[in-house]
Amino acid sequence: MTEQNSNQASNTAQNIATTYDPSDIERKWYKVWEDNGYFKPHAAEANSTATPFTIMLPPPNVTGSLHMGHGFNNAIMDALTRYHRMQGHNTLWQPGTDHAGIATQTVVERQLGEQGITRHDLGREKLLEKIWEWKEKSGGTITGQIRRLGSSVDWTRERFTMDDGLSDAVKEVFVRLHEEGLIYRGKRLVNWDPKLHTALSDLEVESKEEQGSLWHFRYFFEDKSLKTKDGNDYLVVATTRPETLLGDSAVAVHPEDERYQHLIGKNIVLPITGRLVPIVADDYVEKDFGTGCVKITPAHDFNDYDLGKRHDLPVINIFDKDAKILSEFDWMEKTGVPVTKTITAPESYVALERYVARKKLVAEAEAEGWLEKIEPYTLKAPRSERSGVIVEPLLSDQWYVKIQPLAEPAIEAVKNGDIKFVPEQYSNMYMAWMNNIQDWAISRQLWWGHRIPAWYDDAGNIYVGRNEAEVREKHNLAEDLEIRQDEDVLDTWFSSALWTFSTLGWTGDAQKDAENYFLKTFHPTNVLVTGFDIIFFWVARMIMMTLHFVKDEHGKPQVPFKTVYVHGLVRDGEGQKMSKSKGNVLDPLDLVDGIDLETLVQKRTTGLMNPSTAPKIEKATRKEFPDGINAYGTDALRFTFCALANTGRDIKFDMKRVEGYRNFCNKIWNATRFVMMNVEGKQVAQTVQPELWELPEQWIISRLQKAEQAVKLGFETYRLDLVAQSIYDFIWNEYCDWYVELTKPVLNDENVSEARKAEVRRVLLSVMESALRLAHPLMPFLTEEIWQTLAPMIGRGGDTIMLAPYPVAEEAKINNQAEADMDWLQALIGAVRNIRGEMGLGNARLLPVLLQNISDAERTRIERIEPLFKALAKVESIEFLSLDQEPPLSSSSVVGQASVFVPMKGLIDPKAELARLQKDLDKVQKQHDQIAGKLANEGFVAKAPPAVVEGEKVKLAEFADQLGKIKANMEQIANL
Incomplete structure (x- = not known):
């Protein structure tokens, strides 16, 4: 390591705060990412050959704030997006919001009602002005929340279902379907x-x-x-x-x-x-x-x-x-x-x-x-x-879509594999719905939404067109003929059914659409991430509409997405659906930033449809969160969501999991600080020198490859729970708990060469750096903060971990023999630690260890790693016993075929140990005698059920066995 790099290492360690505080780093890094345009597709528009990867954000309703389902959904989508972005794909995650017709109008009308005003008092135009004002405020709340969740969406392409371009697409689709006879007006039964x-x-x-x-x-x-x-x-x-x-x-x-x-x-x-x-x-x-x-x-x-x-x-x-x-x-x-x-x-x-x-x-x-x-x-x-x-x-006059002609190609697209459901079982649900589909009522008696592009004259004639001028020209209507536009608006699902292509600028003009870079590059999208509850309402309708209106360069109908990843619903810890009326709703940002109890109670009991339930909700909230909710940070919450993301099943949200993954964040932070503090000012190898590797390096590098393979498979199969588990196991259980500990004896041993120490430091840093990139899609803020200070220490450049290459496993670095050897060493160390615990010996005391039934290969292995074994197991000496040697009185364990003994003599106080065992003996003897007396009672044996009597006999035998073992131990200890 050069003097400059040595100083950089020293400064780096000092730059990382003593404790991990997510609030200090999350807002900072999101602003850096967004300001630098890292969320945009990074490939040049004109000559990109990078593989595109596209996800459309299911547009949340512009009616308030995000809930846990949104948080879950966003965590999954962002993990997928960041993973593909780091793989070098031309990645677009496009955000947007839905105008949510009835939901939004109801909210605004309720606000007006508190002032004694109805929509009819205002009239259509004034009401729409009020709704637009409210939308701007509420929409800003939602986009702020999406940012706080770390979602790397391309904000420059944010869309709203009532944007001009999307509204034009809605009119275009309506008019075309009407001209094709697939939209009609009729009297049918509706939910009113x-x-x-x-x-x-x-x-x-x-x-x-x-x-x-x-x-x-x-x-x-x-x-x-x-x-x-x-x-x-x-x-x-x-x-x-x-x-x-x-x-x-x-x-x-x-x-x-x-x-x-x-x-x-x-x-x-x-x-x-x-x-x-x-x-x-x-x-x-x-x-x-x-x-x-x-x-x-x-x-x-x-x-x-x-x-x-x-x-x-x-x-x-x-x-x-x-x-x-x-x-x-x-x-x-x-x-x-x-x-x-x-x-x-x-x-x-x-x-x-x-x-x-x-x-x-x-x-x-x-x-x-x-x-x-x-x-x-x-x-x-x-x-x-x-x-x-x-x-x-x-029974009501409504506009309908004749659905069967649209459903048939949508059924075929799933049958032939153009669209795949994950898990596959949801294709059966989709097929069941599609094979029994009814015509779709698309009109709503509201003012907020896409107004139906149809006009009426006094004679009841209906004229459909993109605007009034087109209607008059198309139908050759006299200028003085009075016509009025339909008062109704379209069902919100009608506009959201066009989401994948309308947001990319589809116009319906073949030439314009062929020249549209974003449409031709990013459509069809790769995956739709959604809950099973809207497969019919949204997923199926997107498939139908897209196949009907979007064609590729060869004129073949396009699907909206190639994969539908269906996740379960987020439920509370008792498995109940989260709802405001039940008072069990959690705001994801309350888990990120924390919330005090009184504020949480107020949030849960305000605006209830049935205010009489407020006392019950308050009581339950105070019982569940007596101290409010701690601030866990975004990364801990995101990792929790991914760890719970099994395929399709509903998840019980457990606050202990969030706490556990917050501890995981702390573990990574503290381990990194420890590593950097132990390499600062020291030589770090700048090139890989595998000839200097010993078992710990061979093992950790091999385990890194296996972790990378498991993570890759998890992403490819949409098993983010397995991705999270693989990352957790590798970083915590293998890197922190074992490899870091295995390096300490090496780095602290004066007899080890400086070249080997430099290589060990390089492996320590490079493996952690790889692990940070591995974990980044799930934990973006923590990994970026550490990577920025750690990566330069091993010569890795780049402005952001977001665009650093994602780790790829190298088969040649997998060393199964090293993994088997390490498994044996871990078991050996574990055996000594268990004996230490059973004997009640402190960790500071060095123990003599006797090994018996050890093969020549194992003996050679132990001799090679003796310093590591002694250091980690706190072993004073190792002695090998032949098979015919009788070990002294010892506490023992077995590892494979080998026996591990720790002699008791000199390690315990015989008098104190005998006193302790006598107490155990008296206690067990009393329990034994009570059951023996019960079984000696002929009345009990005659009247009690046979199963009860048999159970008591089993207990008596167990106590008798315990008495025998305690007496044997006491006899041995008395001879010390």
Whole structure:
């Protein structure tokens, strides 16, 4: 090592703080990375031959802050991105946020409501201005959080689903699909939120178990001569929703139910309305559930709607958009057929809210004698995720995507392997959904979102186009013809379905798209990292839309991504889903920066949909976190997420794991400081000199190659849990616990040559430097901070570890013999340490060791590594015994075929040891005698179960064995 390098080593050690404080380094390094453009694709646009690697950040909703699921997802994506970036790939991780239609509008409307203002008071334009203002504030919060998590996204390419370019892509896709006949407007059943006045996707509906009732009503036959098998002139139907009786179209029974076969095709008189309703047969009905008779209301139940289509039943909508009873029911003669007539509602029910109508109907049934009974019943209530009200299946005019033509290529792409799911089992879930897919309702009755590019005239004609001018020109409309744009907006999933290509600047113009560097270089993307809960809502729709609209240079449809890595959901330590209503939500940044108890309680109990749960949540929080949450730093949290990232299973988030990995960060920090302090001012070899390696160097270099192989395999198979485990095991268990300790005797021995010491110092530094690069994708801040000071000491240049080459295993450096030898040495040292512990001897005392049944090869090995063995096991002397030699009284252990003895004489106080053993003997004797007395009791043996008696006999034998061993030890010690 030159004088300059020696001084640099000394300064380097001093530059690293005594203790590891993540808050000091995280913000510093992220700013350096971002300011220097390290997150951008590093290859030149014009002539890059580097392999591209692309991940699209699943856009978080611009409605607040990131949760643990986002933290988990980001940790996985960033690890993959940093890994490929260090491999020299032309890497793009593109960030962005989703406008989150209903979620965002609800938040802003709630804020306005606190001021006594409704959206209708403001009007559409003013409300949108308010939402844009809120989006700018909230979006900044989210991007700040992503930065704090260390995510190396290319911020210069940040996108928002309502950016101009993305909005143009949405209109382009809508218009084209409409022109192809794949988008249409129709009256269908949707999830309707009576409070927010909009259709909802299934993902926006939460089904929760609630206590309700099951009402049993009598429906009398039209023909008074008809009877059931029981002799009744009526059928009994059970329902959890009495008010929908007004819209019944039939009563269904199972076709093989002998009780009702003679009634199929007959009519009943629907109570209150007096309408005639047919009895139909359908195997949807369960014969053994309830009475086996089911009321069918196609306009207010999805299953009933499907049954209604099979039997050509009329569809009768009884509710308005507030879920109040209409004055005239909307009537369709058959499902899917436009309205042909109306039917007047019972006058006394008009304008009643659905639950008020329920009470009135039940009371009327009871008074008139057609209420059979009421039973308590547990049901799954579908509630709007945003408003909390019960969702109403409602017949409504909506825009739809005809999905089957789009689904077929998307199914084939997975079948033929163009897209792979990891783990593979999720392809089965995908296929099950896709093979039973229904047309997609894409319109939402909101103001925030992509407004549907359709216009109407007073005659009800519909015109679709990219803008009004195009509509007028395309349809040759007169200038004075008044047309108005559709008030609805598109489902958020419609725009996010275009995410992989719209964010890269897709226009739909073939020539422009072919000249678009980012589109042609980074599409298709390599991997999508997501949870299983949105495979259908997002993943499937991205596949369908991308295959339909994006083509490669040969005109072949492109997939949006080649791999879908599906991870589980983050649950709390009890395995419960994290939710604000349960009060078990953790903010990832609270684990990074720490939070005091009172602030945590306030966060968890503020803004609850049900404020009455606040005391329970507060109590649970105080019990779980009596001292608040410590600051663990980003690296410890990220490493925890990766260590928990098994393939597809939900994970229980354990705070002890975070604490453990914070300790791991400390271990790396302190080990590095120790190493650098022990090489500062000393000679460090600048070239590799393997001829100076001995077993420790041969072993640690070999183990490094194995660790690099395991990490590579883990990344390639998306087993980040195995990546984390391999890194942890190598750095902590092998490098810190063994190699660093093995170097101390060498570096402190005056008889060892300076050349060997210099090489050992080089190996110490170079292995740690490689380990830092190995761990960087999972722990970016800690590794960058240390690497910046350590790497120059071994002559490795570069501005950042982010762009340093990722370690690659070299087969030639794997030394299986050295690993086997080291395993034997570790076991030998472990045996002596165990004996020391069993004998209660302190670590400072040097022990004599006797070895027996040692082969010639093992003896030669021990003689070669004797200084290491003596230093690490704190051994004073080594003596080899022949097989026929009787060892003195010793504490012993076995390593393979070898026996290890540590003589007791001179190491223990016989008098004190006998006193200790006598106490043990008295205790065991008492336990032995108690059981012996119990077994001598004939009454116990006769009355106790045989298994209990047998168990007591086993215990007696165990105590007898212990007594024999203690007495033997006492006899030996008495002879010392």
